[in-house]
Amino acid sequence: MFYITTAIDYTNGTPHIGHAYEKVLADVIHRYQKLKGNDSHFLTGVDQHGQKVQQTAEAEGVNPNTYVRRVTKGFSQAWEKLGLSYDSWAETTNPLHKSCVQQILNTLFEQGQIYKKQYKGFYSIRQEQFLTDKERNEDGEFGPEWGVVEERDEENYYFRLSEHVSWLREFVESHKDFVLPHFRRADVLNAIERSEGNDLCISRPKERLRWGIELPFDTDFVTFVWFDALINYISFAGYQKDPSSELPDFDSLWPANLHVIGKDILVPSHSIYWPIMLHAMGFDDAQIPSLLVHGWWNKKGGKVSKSEMTKEEAALMDPIHLVEIFGQDAVRYYLVRDIHTGKDSNYEPERLVMLFNTELANNLGNLCNRALNMTKRYSAGVTVSSSYDDASCQTLRESFAKTLEQYQTAMDQYEISQALTAVIEFITRANIFAEEHKPWEIAKDETKTEELNAVLAHMVEVVALASVLLRPVIPHACERIQAQLKAPELSELKLSELKWGVLPIGHEVAKPKPIFPRIELPS
Numbered sequence: 001m002f003y004i005t006t007a008i009d010y011t012n013g014t015p016h017i018g019h020a021y022e023k024v025l026a027d028v029i030h031r032y033q034k035l036k037g038n039d040s041h042f043l044t045g046v047d048q049h050g051q052k053v054q055q056t057a058e059a060e061g062v063n064p065n066t067y068v069r070r071v072t073k074g075f076s077q078a079w080e081k082l083g084l085s086y087d088s089w090a091e092t093t094n095p096l097h098k099s100c101v102q103q104i105l106n107t108l109f110e111q112g113q114i115y116k117k118q119y120k121g122f123y124s125i126r127q128e129q130f131l132t133d134k135e136r137n138e139d140g141e142f143g144p145e146w147g148v149v150e151e152r153d154e155e156n157y158y159f160r161l162s163e164h165v166s167w168l169r170e171f172v173e174s175h176k177d178f179v180l181p182h183f184r185r186a187d188v189l190n191a192i193e194r195s196e197g198n199d200l201c202i203s204r205p206k207e208r209l210r211w212g213i214e215l216p217f218d219t220d221f222v223t224f225v226w227f228d229a230l231i232n233y234i235s236f237a238g239y240q241k242d243p244s245s246e247l248p249d250f251d252s253l254w255p256a257n258l259h260v261i262g263k264d265i266l267v268p269s270h271s272i273y274w275p276i277m278l279h280a281m282g283f284d285d286a287q288i289p290s291l292l293v294h295g296w297w298n299k300k301g302g303k304v305s306k307s308e309m310t311k312e313e314a315a316l317m318d319p320i321h322l323v324e325i326f327g328q329d330a331v332r333y334y335l336v337r338d339i340h341t342g343k344d345s346n347y348e349p350e351r352l353v354m355l356f357n358t359e360l361a362n363n364l365g366n367l368c369n370r371a372l373n374m375t376k377r378y379s380a381g382v383t384v385s386s387s388y389d390d391a392s393c394q395t396l397r398e399s400f401a402k403t404l405e406q407y408q409t410a411m412d413q414y415e416i417s418q419a420l421t422a423v424i425e426f427i428t429r430a431n432i433f434a435e436e437h438k439p440w441e442i443a444k445d446e447t448k449t450e451e452l453n454a455v456l457a458h459m460v461e462v463v464a465l466a467s468v469l470l471r472p473v474i475p476h477a478c479e480r481i482q483a484q485l486k487a488p489e490l491s492e493l494k495l496s497e498l499k500w501g502v503l504p505i506g507h508e509v510a511k512p513k514p515i516f517p518r519i520e521l522p523s
């Protein structure tokens, strides 16, 4: 079983393309695992607690519960539009999750892993945490990343993070694949150095924050939002579940194979708090999941948050709106095509339009259209066996093995863009092959019927193979292609069964309808 999760999105705003990217990336990996024949379970959801949510709800004059219900709906609608195929949906206000968090808190408290102390220090409202001198910059100030910082003197509960730091250092040093891509490991090791000697404040007094999970051993406090949120990865996987609940069987899912997260939440939450929480709960090293850390989509070097944009620009950041104007395939394709996993990229709707039109409409769409149209016109819609063969046919056939190898290597490394490059090159080769043989011309020459039949069968076959390889990224388009190929059974095919010849000669295809009508930017 492959178990994949994403970060759960804060419900203090609406979904934007950054959130959408992460979810599509995870969905592509999840669908690819199924294409490989693996069972895969995909969890995503929303992070509904915390001060920011309480503040936004207050600003709107509604209670936090009403507010998060509405915002949550916006997220789930966006993910439906994008065709995400998750199996479980995490909402941190779900009573099953709350009770799991409370059970864990109780256990850690009873084990002496959580204690109470008075602390006077600086608190970042934006990051919802106390800061130490290590967070000051060279000028001795707390940088702008911390937002408003105020001094506070209060009693809180602390988790003994510092007791486990040396274990964590060793773990990170000896588990190369804990953080992917590997270049991010240095950030984690640096953060471990900085965290030395500090415990984690895991409570917030209710007079300050009411919108959270109450501490089971002291009802004057709620749980720090990160401590609550991280637990979603196990609570919704059935950790210590009530046997009558419908949650999954924990032992069949855990450890998760991959937590897909953005680079901003690698440290300290996912690479320090989370492994230490699991370790303190008694999970052994083999039970600590790997992190796939993706980069950010930026807008003209800045953030994609909507605050400083015109209405039109903001609309092009909104995944629901994007799918409405460009369609699901274009948006999914762009989000994983124009970024290298782990690196940042600039979000440019012009490139979304350009990549869809050149790589899908003009390349794959054109091949599909030509192959099916000519098969319909010249051989009654049926591919015909042929004695014709030449070097160009052989090269095209042989190039599939290479394509498959490149695709699989890239996908196994979560390099979706590279995998797509391999498939697009294969389709381009098939279009060049068509240009060389000019089936529309040789169809007029009766002595070239054998060549015509061979060329058309090769073109149809490339469309069929591409429709299988592209399925994780653009599942709906591939379904439509397979319907036009009259080969719905291709959707059941596993990667290991994929080889030249998936469509038997003599197969009948349908009349093509454009799969990828060209798109343009709204004026």
Ligand code: MSP
Residues within 6 Å of the ligand: 006, 007, 008, 009, 010, 017, 018, 019, 021, 022, 047, 229, 230, 231, 232, 260, 261, 262, 263, 264, 265, 295, 296, 297, 298, 303, 304
């Ligand atoms: N609620 C926390 C995560 C808790 S996980 C136990 C959170 N939420 S978030 O809404 O701020 O971000 C959710 C995810 O979206 C994060 O992984 C973050 O990196 C990602 N992105 C937010 N903006 C992004 C871009 N502009 N580009 C790519 N991903 C970005 O953090």
